[in-house]
Amino acid sequence: MTYIRNAWYVSAWAHDIAPERPVGVQILSEPILIWRNAAGDLAAFEDRCVHRLAPLSLGRCEGDRLRCMYHGWLYDRTGRVVAIPGQGQISESARVRTYPVVERHGCVWVWMGDAAAADEGLIPPVVGLDNPDYILGHGHLDFAAQALLVNDNLLDLSHVRFLHAKSAPLSEAWAQERPRFTARERSVHTEWWIRGESPKPGELGDTYTRSDFYVPGVLLVTDRGYPRGTADKLNGQEPNLERPPFNLFCHLVSPMTDRATRYFYCVGSHRDYGDHAVRARDNLMGITERAFAEDKKMIEAQQHNIDITPGWRFMPATADRGVILFNRLVEKLAREEIALLSPASPTISAHR
Amino acid sequence: MTYIRNAWYVSAWAHDIAPERPVGVQILSEPILIWRNAAGDLAAFEDRCVHRLAPLSLGRCEGDRLRCMYHGWLYDRTGRVVAIPGQGQISESARVRTYPVVERHGCVWVWMGDAAAADEGLIPPVVGLDNPDYILGHGHLDFAAQALLVNDNLLDLSHVRFLHAKSAPLSEAWAQERPRFTARERSVHTEWWIRGESPKPGELGDTYTRSDFYVPGVLLVTDRGYPRGTADKLNGQEPNLERPPFNLFCHLVSPMTDRATRYFYCVGSHRDYGDHAVRARDNLMGITERAFAEDKKMIEAQQHNIDITPGWRFMPATADRGVILFNRLVEKLAREEIALLSPASPTISAHR
């Protein structure tokens, strides 16, 4: 599996990182410490003390500094060791790697690549727990599987009819609609109509769904309801999107290691829908928890089959369109990253 | 350890495979799906969908077909994909491997090698749960060890006096008798007299025991009782075998992976012995369960010692006669299989 590094990865819900309570996480197999000083400012460090690799996440905040609680080495917020008990001189190389870190949409985002390239504009424009306009539930779960399999699951929703046949029953209408996929600069955009089905259970209507899956693995899906017949009247084109979404799903996939993935999610509805919004949130949370248990079982079994199958490969299919576009995009971005790191070599220049 | 592929392996008790309830097993490290259609006909498939390696054992039977419940690909009973939701054309290569599968002796047998060579005549002639003439108990347990160690355990019953000294106490008579081993085409046959000991606990007599250990790992043992002195009168030769066995043990060893083995067993007695048969069955089940727990502990410890001992080897002994004959037979059959797969190369022919 290819991972891009020049991207923002979700490491935690923002509200789970309290001031002066360091938390250790793992992203792309790297141990990372997320912490806030008393003022609430975030920092992200390599989670291993330069002295003897003790995790700094077992450390203690002291004002604006962080102390390793094995032998007491003290770090400032740039990752530099500024005090060692019983020692005067401190080597310049006594520092841990720091990562660009940003709080947005109720999440803590960490940039895993070249710090100089970190651009907050690349944080996906999702709707998160800090958005007062939505009534949202949230949770997270871990998969014993690589992130690729979780991403692929989210990029090919044709599985809902089968894997979630009982937990998230869908009409025949849903099955017959074909999404339109568009590859964008850092995402795959998808939209489709479901004729004769309202986002509100038990109501007639048409539903227009938009989904954006951003690198490295962030999905925003919105459903809007329209009067029955709108899809046909518009000939399947985009409707007026002025009204807020009725259902909203935000899924954030974070690769911990090559065999472990953390999955954050929030789901709910817009406040404009009043009591309906609360019911929609509760309904979606119930569906999500049942459906994710099914996804987890299937994806971990898939990973197991991959692990015991030398030379394994997948067989492409029409319904994989989104999967293919997204993985192609990841490959392209990964190649560009590598090109940035390896300038044209002098040898090659000399031949010109 | 050498495994032969052109052989029937026990995958399950037949009664554990209900119609339209697919079951996933593992044999020789391969994930295998065993399923019956509504009519009860068996099929055995590679247990990973060609699309994205999801296990078909999480799938759903639909009449004579099986649907992968991840994205809904539909397989016919030959392992071919016959429908993909939302897709017209289906590649000829969209098929999973199938295995020859037969129900016999109350077991489901799977042929792991060349399908063209599958011969039902090679299913060992054991007595199983479908035999109305016997009163049998049955069970299975898993060992965290390679099948070789379980086979060896069954092929050298000299261990019973030591490992099972308390769970299956044997007389001194038992210890002094030496079995006669004979290598046959696909099995090792063993027979021996125990003088002064009846198969019926507390009774005087001689016991004549026959054991056949068939490739890949199937053991049938029968005990018959005779009046005290019969063994000597016959000078240790085979007695009249017309009366049915008093005790019967059927052990079926199935290698799941190189470090995991499933062990099926049934034990009991012939109905002709009336109430004695029921008591014998209950007695043998009790002994078996205690003794197998001892075997499991020993064999898993042996496997652990093998794993931590580079260049480990065993030291042959007189009592290993059956082990040696059987392993030699397996090596020979394995060589023959390989020879069948690799015809004399043109280069070599040219030299003639």
Next chain:
Amino acid sequence: MTYIRNAWYVSAWAHDIAPERPVGVQILSEPILIWRNAAGDLAAFEDRCVHRLAPLSLGRCEGDRLRCMYHGWLYDRTGRVVAIPGQGQISESARVRTYPVVERHGCVWVWMGDAAAADEGLIPPVVGLDNPDYILGHGHLDFAAQALLVNDNLLDLSHVRFLHAKSAPLSEAWAQERPRFTARERSVHTEWWIRGESPKPGELGDTYTRSDFYVPGVLLVTDRGYPRGTADKLNGQEPNLERPPFNLFCHLVSPMTDRATRYFYCVGSHRDYGDHAVRARDNLMGITERAFAEDKKMIEAQQHNIDITPGWRFMPATADRGVILFNRLVEKLAREEIALLSPASPTISAHR
């Protein structure tokens, strides 16, 4: 990590090896059987039967002999097979390795190297459970980490102020004292004064602490109390050591594998201190159990970080003085061992 083999390793508390009750342990990744005959004499064997690698620790003592309880092979106390059921001739090579073994200081010590070099004089002169002059508590725990990390923990007590800040609170005085380290032939000796702090909680005074860390990983620490001002009066030099230690800590580190370490400990006080000694023992046991839980968490996390960090290394520090001296000593002894095993080769001789 470098391990020396020509050294005595603690394998068990002596009282845990009862006559005729074989016990299996692991040292330097080797499975070892410790057993006593009925007379109580110790022997240490390679814990795998030459026949089929069954663990002899599942065996049975028979007088002065030990029987493998898989197929009944019988060993004498020199590790030689002296009887095989049903077999007359026994190969000369039918023997397991034995290890020199000694009971001392309430422990069973095993020599892992060249038996000819085994010298009881090299058993570290610790105080153990067999010493009637001390009131001691004891215990053991296992770490999922290499012994190096446990040794290092004990050789750099500067961690107590941080890791054990709550479980073993120390005064500022303690923090300011610097130990004097001395490398000896097979140990690192350390001593230091703590001014203004008595070993007896709540009492004024000065404490003089001596610690000896012996290869392969045996620590003895003693605290003695003196009137306030003694340290200054003696200008930090060694005081009169006639009175017995008030606190005594004996820690025995045994490398099971490269990722598992067994840690034996006893702590307490000298009987001369009467009731104080009992209270000191109870106090130290409480502190020890809390502190060791903290050590275990930190050391196992350190091991995890090592395992996921290719090319990992530590950064040396002033407080590591004892660690550095000890590891240098181990490297030197290891080199000497290897030199003993590899005499000048004939090729090299020919060049002379």
